[in-house]
Amino acid sequence: MGKKRLTMRRKESIYGYIFVLPWIIGFLAFTAGPLVFSFAASFTNYNITSQMDFVGGDNYQGLFTEDSLFWTSLWNTLYFVAFSVPLTTIGAIFLSALLNQDIPGIRFFRTLYYLPAVLSGVGVYMLWMQLLDPGTGMVNLVLSWFGIDGPNWLFDPDWTKPSLIFMKLWSVGGSMLLYLASMQGVSKNLYEAAEIDGANTWRKFFHITIPMITPVIFFDVVTSLIGGFQIFQEAYVMSNNGEGGPANSLLFYNLYMWKQAFTNFNMGYAMAMSWILFVIVFFLTVINLKLAPRWVHYEGEEK
């Protein structure tokens, strides 16, 4: 065999590289290269046109010590993530449990609940601006039926972020489908065995369903955490071209970075901001990965 086999293998390798070459080029040009440039430029006063002088750690120091808007934007983002991630996760699990049953019309219901998840962009944000409008919107109308005097939502600094979280909950159907697929993969034998032992619906849900879907919960939490920190468009559109909402209550991290980079052209400063975000997201992901073995249940044979 020897030689011929080896040349075959080498030929295969060359094909392999050719096939993944587009990705390698793209990775170098659009990811790795920009990352290197951004890291270097975060230590300069780069403004895209005239200047690029090394300023050491000034950008970072300035952010932490002199820029109160930086802290505002970080706080807003943490607030949003801290509420939206648990709420959407719990909501999606609850919904998929409801939809994982033999009920007439279940397929129709699944389609219905998934629909909002595919809708995004300015159209949806504008719809919610109208729904949450204190005078003419639907939400306060419905609340008034129950005798509740609805808040001013997007006009009240205390309610702007809850407004966005509320909107996120509407499209919880996306991760619902993830959980549903995973729940349908749980072996019926487990439930039957539990029933023989006299377990009720709640016990079965908490002691079988939840442990069995923990890998998907983990995936969902990690990705929505990363996504949550990057909230931008919603805030940009819903606060009139990125003004940041009343009392800067919608000035999220990325929105502030955007302003620094593309309104003020403080590119070096903005890139320093982006690295701080990177580090935060990276550490949260690492913590997630470290904590995973404590609660994520992987079955021996499952991939």
Next chain:
Amino acid sequence: MDKTTEETDYLDSADKLKSIGKTNENPSFLEHRGNRKNFLTVINFFLLAIGGLLILSPLWWMVSTSLKTMAEVMSFPPSFWPENWLFSNYLRTWEAAPFTRYTINTLTITILVVIGNVLSNSFIAYGFAKIPFKGKNILFAIVLATMMIPGFVTLIPQYVLFAKLNWINTYYPLFVPAFFGSAFNIFLLRQFYMTIPTELIEAAKMEGANHFYIWWKIGLPLTKPAIATVAIFSFNGAWNDFLGPLLYLNDENLYTLQIGLQVFKGQLSTQWNYLMAGSLIVLLPVILLFFVFQKYFIQGINLQSGGK
């Protein structure tokens, strides 16, 4: 009447038996369970129906508002049902801003992005799934790792890059990257390629086919369902893309629907009837796409979760 009492008795006895335990074979107990189950089904059905109404109500509100006169929109309390159905609102909205132009622009970008994504990701995924080569696992790990990089970290230096290339105010920054693959799609298609038996590819190689031929003639056709998923997700992503066009397009003639809608909002302020009509116009293609290709949306999610 008699019958009901009898039934209640039955249930009672079943409950007692249950509390004693070991009554699994008892038929009355089974019946009790059946009733309970039906009861739960009814409760669940109603919960889902109410939830479904809640989910749908924003969309109905959008339709309803878009058909009202401004006076009716402002009247208190607002109503779910428009008094007069002013379909002419749509015509006026369409004429109030260059929506035709926006649509053509959006379609141009979207089609290019879909083509780029389908071709490049399928090609790359084939390499990762079906050809053995040195360093493959490391490269694939890097592919997956790129999914964790926050978009804004690369967004600003990418802008600098495209500015240096004189690509600002062109569509290049919006569609060229699509031709170089993206982590999520590579992952999705690779999962699907893994299910194709290697023997099939070996057999083709025996016949003298090379990998390009095999990818084109066997790989692409066999992965059609996954490609459909990638195409639909890409369509959706490009159609709804706001950040890219906002950053790279300054010339009004180049605006996409998303940017156009945002500008429209700036002009109309709170003329909700026209704004909702505009929103619906922009959302409608996605809604239609969803109902026609539901299967592929759901399949994408399943592939993502690593199942099926």
